[in-house]
Amino acid sequence: MAEYTDERVPTVVCDGVDIIYRVNGTGAGRGSATAALNRMLRRQQTEKAAGVRTVHAVKNVSFVAYKGEAVGLIGTNGSGKSTLLKAVAGLLPVENGHIYTDGQPSLLGVNAALMGDLTGEKNVYLGGLAMGMSREEVKERYQDIVEFSGINEKGDFITLPMRTYSSGMGARLRFSIAAAKDHDVLLIDEALATGDRSFQKRSEERIRELRQQAGTVFLVSHNNKSIRDTCERVLWLERGELRMDGPTEEVMEAYEEFTGGADKPKAA
């Protein structure tokens, strides 16, 4: 129990977490009508027979994150990083184990709430409200959000529908809206890789600000540099299992060796 000293306040506790996805319409009948019928009629029977496939995305992961920490999550594609992050945010239920959090962790991102047919201006309001800001708060920060996004640098674009934006412009506005709110526990899923270089610099700065306000930050990224720049601790997930948990440099070196040596023959 030495690691739980009195002054370290845990904000996220993951206790033996398993996450399993269930996918309909796979297996024997490959989504054919007979397979679907099978699935409905034999609901009580084994899931495999009913054409439901399970994907064990996160396997028995335990860790404790403390106040003031910035934790990086690394791992090759499909290793369960984003899934784990969504579970910490309480957006995906866990199969086994528990996740305890201090307050409500929030994923940085509002993409899903925004509508391409609406003007950027209306989307700022909609996104802000969707994140739980009050109308007054959104009004107060509106100017900052628009300025930060730099949408109006090349003309009055904020009053145009978002579907007319270039992909870069859209990404910038989305990040600006998402980053406008302060969070207790902030979860960032590869948000740094948007926009041009000057915008990336600004957003990294904003992430640092958010970190100071937030209790704990989790960052999922494939960009080793931004992990090194922002995090002092790294969790390495591989095939859903926690492979390593330690100080950034130590874990990153092992990870780089691992990914660098990926062309070595390995069993399937």
Place this chain on the structure above:
Amino acid sequence: MRKETPGNVTVPADGPDAAHPSPRVKAADVSQVLDTPPPTPVPADDDLAALAARHGLSVSGARPSLPEYVRQLWARRHFIAAFATAKLTAQYSEAKLGQIWQVMTPLLNAAVYYFIFGVLLNTKRGVPDYIPFLVTGVFIWTFTQSSIMAGTRAISGNLGLVRALHFPRAALPISFALQQLQQLLFSMAALVVILLGFGVPVSFSWLLAIPALVLQFTFNTGVALIMARMGAKTPDIAQLMPFVLRTWMYVSGVMWSITRLTKGDHLPHWVTLALETNPAAVYIDLMRFALIDSFHAKQLPPHVWAAATGWALLAGVAGFVYFWKAEEMYGRG
């Protein structure tokens, strides 16, 4: 578990590592073979649970209590309204005439019904002011129908939103029902034009439309909440609903008069009762009574306001509780 005193702190063999909370594995120990990840020593389960309890952490994504849920929902009321309005305005944003279609669409709908029932079939069926009667029925029915349809897809069609952001999920079906209410208000504007065009006089009874709409909206929202939970678990229901709703429409007296059918004793009592207490029929007849002067109170089923209020309360409360019961399950899988 109590706070540790220095005396009972056990120091691990490799010494306390204050800078790093719990390095499970040292870098040198990590094997390069992917298939045999090194075993990660994990503290016993009750240790972590106790740690969480000691610092007052709560389970992530747990369902809040009902009063807390209502409070959270109230806090998101501006989002609910903004989302409904956004959906409504986004509908016609690519059309050249833009928002004019909000009124044009119901007017054109009414014109089609007039053409088919008034001109081609000439089926007035002894109903005075048949066109206002028909158009009121169609608009009020459409309000309930599209609220239920939108409710069925409220969660299953917005999984991206559900999986990305935190908000009480009931905000979605309620918001969709609200969007349909806004849509109906445009239709009502068109309806007023039609009523005046067919010489229906303006009267104080038009004010009764407001409580009738409030009750119908509550009923619609409740059913939308129920359908949202069912549709979230079994998306196939969205394929089935159009047939259920069409059947419901034909028994609800949208295009014909229930009172004329049930006149006399040729129908068993329970059929009459079922036809008359059908919530859709109740709300449609209430609106006709409110708006059309030739639709008299004696054409209304008995205890009509009680039935309208009862259905609204039943659906509203039951729907809300039923939806809340599965709050933590939405967005799964």
